[in-house]
Amino acid sequence: METNIKSKIKYSLVKATTDNIELLIKYKLLTILKYAKDLSKEELNKIKEYVNSSVAMEISNYQLVVVDEKIIGCILVSDYEDGKLLDEIYLEDRYRNKGIGSRLIKDVLRNNAIVYLWVYKDNKEAIDLYERLGFLFYEETETRYKMVYYRQ
Secondary structure, rough: EEEEEEHHHEEEEEOOOOHHHHHHHHHHOOOOHHHOOOOOOOHHHHHHHHHHHHHHHHHEEEEEEEEOOEEEEEEEEEEOOEEEEEEEEEHHHHOOOOOOOHHHHHHHHHHHHHEEEEEEEEHHHHHHHHHHHOOOEEEEEEEEEEEEEEEE
């Protein structure tokens, strides 16, 4: 009999500290550079500067995703306009598509009436997930959508 592995992986969330900044920078850069295409050296340097400063400034809002005492990703939720901004969710490759990301997002939605996020237009898998979870398209730029969730 097959079991549903998605519901079996247990994780915990641990508040990030300054000791985790380098790892969080790596995660954020991997996410951005996966979808930001055809960057000039100048644009790449600006992104790296932004990531370095933003991670340090937001460190108190980061939580690490831990499985079997190993950090496997992070989530960043911060105050934004009239709700919260799900600013970042990152899971290492081998932990993706196992239900962890969905459970993390559902917890954020359960605890907040209004949640915003930005997603790259090329990230079709994430867009599909966000729509299934009840997010609506709110704004768009050339490369990204801003989506919003309103608890009913």
